[in-house]
Each structure stands twice: as C-alpha cells, then as structure tokens.
Amino acid sequence: MPERSDAPLPPVLLADEPGSFPHGVLAERHPAIIRQVRDASPYGPEQRRALDTLLANCLDGVIEPLPADAHDRDRWAAWGAADHTGRSWFDVPWLWSESFFYRRLLDAVGYFAPGPWQGIDPFRPSKTAELDSPETDEELAALDALTGRPPAEQDQALLHGSLWGNRADLSFRLGATGGTAGDGTPPLVADDSDVLWSLLPPTGTATVCLIADNAGRELVPDLLLIARLLTEGRAARVLLHVKPHPYYVSDATHADVLDALRRLVAAPGAAGEHGRVLWTALTDGRLTVRAHPFSCAPLPYADMPADLREELASATLTILKGDLNYRRLVGDRRWPPATPFTEVTAHFPGPVAALRTLKSDVVTGLDADTEAALVAAEGQKWRTAGTHALIQVRP
Numbered sequence: 554m555p556e557r558s559d560a561p562l563p564p565v566l567l568a569d570e571p572g573s574f575p576h577g578v579l580a581e582r583h584p585a586i587i588r589q590v591r592d593a594s595p596y597g598p599e600q601r602r603a604l605d606t607l608l609a610n611c612l613d614g615v616i617e618p619l620p621a622d623a624h625d626r627d628r629w630a631a632w633g634a635a636d637h638t639g640r641s642w643f644d645v646p647w648l649w650s651e652s653f654f655y656r657r658l659l660d661a662v663g664y665f666a667p668g669p670w671q672g673i674d675p676f677r678p679s680k681t682a683e684l685d686s687p688e689t690d691e692e693l694a695a696l697d698a699l700t701g702r703p704p705a706e707q708d709q710a711l712l713h714g715s716l717w718g719n720r721a722d723l724s725f726r727l728g729a730t731g732g733t734a735g736d737g738t739p740p741l742v743a744d745d746s747d748v749l750w751s752l753l754p755p756t757g758t759a760t761v762c763l764i765a766d767n768a769g770r771e772l773v774p775d776l777l778l779i780a781r782l783l784t785e786g787r788a789a790r791v792l793l794h795v796k797p798h799p800y801y802v803s804d805a806t807h808a809d810v811l812d813a814l815r816r817l818v819a820a821p822g823a824a825g826e827h828g829r830v831l832w833t834a835l836t837d838g839r840l841t842v843r844a845h846p847f848s849c850a851p852l853p854y855a856d857m858p859a860d861l862r863e864e865l866a867s868a869t870l871t872i873l874k875g876d877l878n879y880r881r882l883v884g885d886r887r888w889p890p891a892t893p894f895t896e897v898t899a900h901f902p903g904p905v906a907a908l909r910t911l912k913s914d915v916v917t918g919l920d921a922d923t924e925a926a927l928v929a930a931e932g933q934k935w936r937t938a939g940t941h942a943l944i945q946v947r948p
C-alpha cells in the first residue's frame with residue numbers, strides 16, 4: 554500500500570458526463586423508477602401529475618427548493634440545499650442529486666403530507682414480492698445445511714450470505730472465497746474477514762452497529778448474521794441502523810425489518826430458530842433498531858452529526874452494508890483504487906468494516922496486482938457490475 558499522501562483529493566463525482574455510470578443513473582434509472590412507482594400503486598390524478606412533473610424536472614429542469622412548509626426544510630438547508638438549488642441535477646454532486654431525487658419522489662406520492670398516502674412506502678410492492686419469492690424460501694432452507702458444521706465455517710457462511718445479499722443474490726457459501734468470477738478474477742477483490750472476526754471474539758461483551766442497506770433478500774441475511782453474532786457471544790448487543798423513510802428504492806426501513814423478522818419466525822428449521830433469537834433480542838433490548846435522519850443524508854459519513862458519531866464511537870465494530878454506504882464511508886470520489894482504505898476511513902469514530910458488492914465507480918484499498926488483473930479481464934466493468942465484492946476493515 555502506498556504511504557499516506559498529501560496529494561489533493563480527487564474530485565467529487567458528478568453526473569455531468571454522458572456515458573458515465575452516474576449520468577446513466579440520473580438519465581435512465583431515475584425515470585425508470587418513477588414509471589415503476591407510477592405503475593405499482595393506484596395513485597390518483599394528483600400524485601400522477603406530480604410524478605410526471607418530477608420526471609420532466611429531473612431530466613430537463615433545475616433543482617427546486619422544497620415546499621416552504623416541508624417538515625425537513627431546515628435539515629436540507631443544513632445539508633447544502635442552497636448551494637444546489639437552481640442548478641441542473643446533472644451538475645451537482647451525484648450523491649446529493651440522487652438523495653434529493655428520492656426526497657422529491659416521496660413528496661410526489663404524498664408520503665409526508667396528511668392524507669391517505671401518508672406513510673405508504675411507494676417501493677413496498679417490489680420489496681414484499683422479493684421477500685415472498687420462492688428464492689427466499691430456498692435461501693432460508695439452505696441454512697439447515699450449516700447445522701453441525703464447525704463454528705468458524707458457519708460464521709464465515711453467514712458473513713458471506715450478508716455480503717452477497719447486497720447483490721440480492723443470497724448464497725450461503727461454505728467456502729471462504731467461493732471460487733472465481735466468470736472471467737477468472739476472484740469474486741472478492743479484498744478480504745479482511747480475519748480482521749473482522751478478530752475484533753469480535755466470543756466473549757459476550759462487544760457492541761456491534763450494523764448499518765443496513767437493502768430490505769428483502771439483503772436484510773434477511775443481515776438479520777441472520779446478527780442472530781449468529783448474538784448466539785455465539787461475538788456480540789452482546791447490536792444496534793441495527795435502517796432508513797427513517799423509503800430511499801434508493803429498496804433500502805430497509807423499520808417496517809421492512811418487521812416484515813423480514815416475521816418471515817424468519819414463520820420459517821421452518823434453522824431460519825425459524827434464528828428468527829426467534831432475534832425476536833427475543835428485540836424484546837429484551839440486546840437488539841435495537843435505529844432510524845437516524847443522517848441515514849438519508851446526501852453527505853459522506855465524515856460529516857456525521859455529533860450524536861451519531863458518539864454512538865458509533867462506542868461500538869466495538871460498525872459494519873456498513875452496501876454500495877451507497879461505501880460511497881458515503883470513503884467519500885464519493887474517483888479514488889485511485891490503491892488509495893489505502895485505512896486512510897480514507899480515518900475520520901470514522903471507531904473500528905469499521907465495509908461489506909459491499911461493487912456497483913459504482915468508487916473503490917479504495919485494492920492492491921496493484923488485483924486491480925491490474927481486473928482491468929485486464931474486464932476493462933472498468935468490474936467496478937459497477939455487482940459481480941465482485943469486498944470485505945474491508947479498519948480496526
């Protein structure tokens with residue numbers, strides 16, 4: 554790894570370059586999300602008009618201020634709204650425009666306004682379809698095969714289930730690395746899982762924060778990992794951070810935690826046992842769900858507020874799930890991939906682990922040989938295809 558450098562920071566990612574991944578998200582993915590939301594629920598004329606207006610606005614318009622009476626107008630002001638209002642969605646930091654898009658989408662469907670659509674998650678139809686799918690049944694049934702295996706193997710399988718669940722492709726791998734990707738490159742481009750386990754010995758004393766990402770087939774294995782940590786005494790207490798409102802389509806809210814938990818408790822075999830462990834832990838306070846407003850902030854974790862910083866500082870380990878949390882952890886910049894992970898996460902208030910499949914350009918902490926092999930095999934596709942993953946830890 555290179556030594557810490559004093560070189561200027563690479564620029565923050567914008568979405569202003571046609572053909573780039575961020576540009577595609579704003580120009581193609583966001584319109585598709587609006588259409589999907591429009592078709593998935595019987596919204597009335599008012600909500601449909603608002604969705605159409607948002608569609609036109611985010612392609613050709615400029616960022617508009619939140620309504621004067623919006624409950625969170627001050628919060629967005631503190632998060633930089635004045636700097637970006639009046640500018641094209643494509644010309645402001647990509648992280649900011651994506652986050653604000655979801656905020657505006659919730660406005661359009663009446664999520665925050667008093668009325669019949671208040672509090673109705675526009676993404677719930679796809680979340681529940683995923684949770685109810687036969688694939689989820691198969692994945693839960695696969696847990697039974699782990700019973701009786703050596704404890705370290707079970708730990709690693711649950712860790713990998715949570716990791717690859719971020720691809721919404723939950724597989725309880727019995728091996729540590731799981732073979733190779735289709736092109737011969739390793740699926741894991743960095744693997745600090747030994748360090749992770751060394752931070753959580755089975756002494757029954759650790760506090761773990763797990764900052765969740767997606768609901769459904771990612772949250773289920775996250776919950777199974779939590780159950781395993783509690784059962785094995787690798788965690789005495791777990792704080793599960795979810796989003797305070799729907800975000801990035803499938804991000805988990807408290808309602809999604811309850812849906813996933815009920816799914817587990819109702820399952821036969823080992824999955825049901827894990828579900829009951831979690832249910833009991835919630836009732837006796839060893840597992841707590843948090844929904845901090847900063848979880849939906851358009852900002853990196855380096856800018857987290859004091860109360861959240863204090864909570865994470867007191868954790869033995871914070872585990873951040875997913876691609877967006879990774880972008881927020883290291884900073885949403887086009888880092889040279891060999892930039893040390895420990896350097897870009899030095900701001901974090903305590904030991905931190907990232908479990909993430911690679912679904913955007915941002916990456917750090919790769920060794921030069923790994924990067925060279927990935928580029929030789931795939932060009933730059935490995936950064937965004939979701940076929941590779943990483944486990945990175947800063948003790």
Ligand SMILES: O=P(O)(O)OC[C@@]1(O)O[C@H](CO)[C@@H](O)[C@@H]1O
Nearest residue numbers: 578766767875876877878912913
């Ligand atoms: O955080 P997650 O669920 O792993 O990924 C979120 C994500 O798909 O959304 C963004 C595009 O909207 C990308 O940065 C990122 O890949």
